Amino acid sequence: MLYPPERLAHAQTAITAAGLDALLLTPGSDLRYLTGYNAHALERLTCLVLPAEGTATLIVPRLERPAAEASPAPGTGVAVIDHVDGEDPYPLVRKALGGPVRAVGLADRMWAAQVLALRAALPDAAQRLASEVIAPLRMRKTPAEVAALREAGAAIDAVHARMGEWLRAGRTEAEVGLDIARAIREAGHETVDFVIVASGPNGASPHHATSDRVIAPGDPVVVDIGGTMPSGYCSDSTRTYVVGTPPSEFTGYYEVLHAAQKAAVAAVRPGVSASSVDAAARSPIADAGYGEAFVHRTGHGIGLDGHEDPYIVTGNDLPLEPGMAFSVEPGIYLAGRHGARIEDIVVCTDGGVERLNTLGTELVEL
Ligand code: ZN
Ligand code: ZN
Numbered sequence: 001m002l003y004p005p006e007r008l009a010h011a012q013t014a015i016t017a018a019g020l021d022a023l024l025l026t027p028g029s030d031l032r033y034l035t036g037y038n039a040h041a042l043e044r045l046t047c048l049v050l051p052a053e054g055t056a057t058l059i060v061p062r063l064e065r066p067a068a069e070a071s072p073a074p075g076t077g078v079a080v081i082d083h084v085d086g087e088d089p090y091p092l093v094r095k096a097l098g099g100p101v102r103a104v105g106l107a108d109r110m111w112a113a114q115v116l117a118l119r120a121a122l123p124d125a126a127q128r129l130a131s132e133v134i135a136p137l138r139m140r141k142t143p144a145e146v147a148a149l150r151e152a153g154a155a156i157d158a159v160h161a162r163m164g165e166w167l168r169a170g171r172t173e174a175e176v177g178l179d180i181a182r183a184i185r186e187a188g189h190e191t192v193d194f195v196i197v198a199s200g201p202n203g204a205s206p207h208h209a210t211s212d213r214v215i216a217p218g219d220p221v222v223v224d225i226g227g228t229m230p231s232g233y234c235s236d237s238t239r240t241y242v243v244g245t246p247p248s249e250f251t252g253y254y255e256v257l258h259a260a261q262k263a264a265v266a267a268v269r270p271g272v273s274a275s276s277v278d279a280a281a282r283s284p285i286a287d288a289g290y291g292e293a294f295v296h297r298t299g300h301g302i303g304l305d306g307h308e309d310p311y312i313v314t315g316n317d318l319p320l321e322p323g324m325a326f327s328v329e330p331g332i333y334l335a336g337r338h339g340a341r342i343e344d345i346v347v348c349t350d351g352g353v354e355r356l357n358t359l360g361t362e363l364v365e366l
């Protein structure tokens with residue numbers, strides 16, 4: 001089961017262990033993780049009040065009540081109450097807490113307006129981050145969650161496998177991007193979260209989106225794409241393509257990158273630190289003289305959010321455990337010239353690692 005009802009009880013144990021009295025979760029992935037409710041983020045207050053003990057209360061605007069009741073949330077034992085437009089909903093949070101509280105954990109991505117309103121409604125409660133409690137739970141994926149990520153990986157692989165239909169000289173990045181976006185949905189995603197088509201010099205900007213630049217013969221093109229499946233789980237995969245014959249300098253460093261990405265994937269197993277996976281990607285790139293050109297961490301966790309714990313970065317000594325899923329995505333970026341990145345989502349398993357993107361990582365010439 002993707003959203004099992006016992007998660008609320010596990011979270012309550014963690015709330016107590018963290019010395020918190022309750023979590024207050026506005027719409028976002030923590031709320032969805034705990035209750036299955038994929039709520040709209042609005043200026044109207046939707047908030048799950050999850051005390052360390054006892055019943056959780058889901059406060060929703062009255063017009064959202066049908067959606068909340070149709071979600072898996074009531075099946076997890078959550079009591080749904082509503083408020084009407086014009087009514088101050090914050091006293092309902094106080095009431096749902098049942099008494100004075102000393103410390104609450106707020107959803108990390110709660111709007112500032114709501115954080116301040118909660119401070120006013122609960123003036124004696126210290127505010128901390130809900131991620132203290134929820135991130136360690138979300139980071140350790142169940143087999144059902146890994147299966148959902150595997151399905152997302154296969155869906156985005158199917159889009160990359162079709163790149164030759166769209167990516168060619170004479171078209172703009174934006175035109176290619178529109179075709180890719182349609183294919184992301186056709187492959188089974190519910191939403192298109194990002195489409196990066198970075199040709200030629202644009203490839204040196206890791207988070208370039210698309211532009212009106214016309215793709216030219218010989219251009220390397222970095223294509224990084226992802227979406228969210230109906231399950232709520234995300235895909236994210238990068239391949240670098242060349243349209244025609246690339247510059248020889250590019251072919252040279254692509255081989256360095258290719259070997260580095262493979263080495264980092266192969267380094268993943270239980271007990272090794274997140275930082276050592278980063279080092280496995282970084283060392284061969286630095287040894288080849290491109291250390292300064294690899295300007296970001298090696299990877300990020302993925303699940304209900306596209307970026308979440310664990311981060312594969314220098315200084316993160318977290319030992320990997322089976323069920324942790326994250327990207328391995330080193331890149332080399334030469335400003336004004338071109339760039340390359342290779343990204344697979346992988347999951348740490350009992351025996352080592354499973355790649356959830358299974359296409360080859362060689363340079364694809366179109
Ligand atoms: Zn990124
Ligand atoms: Zn990506």
Ligand code: ZN
Binds near residue numbers: 300327343
């Ligand atoms: Zn990524």
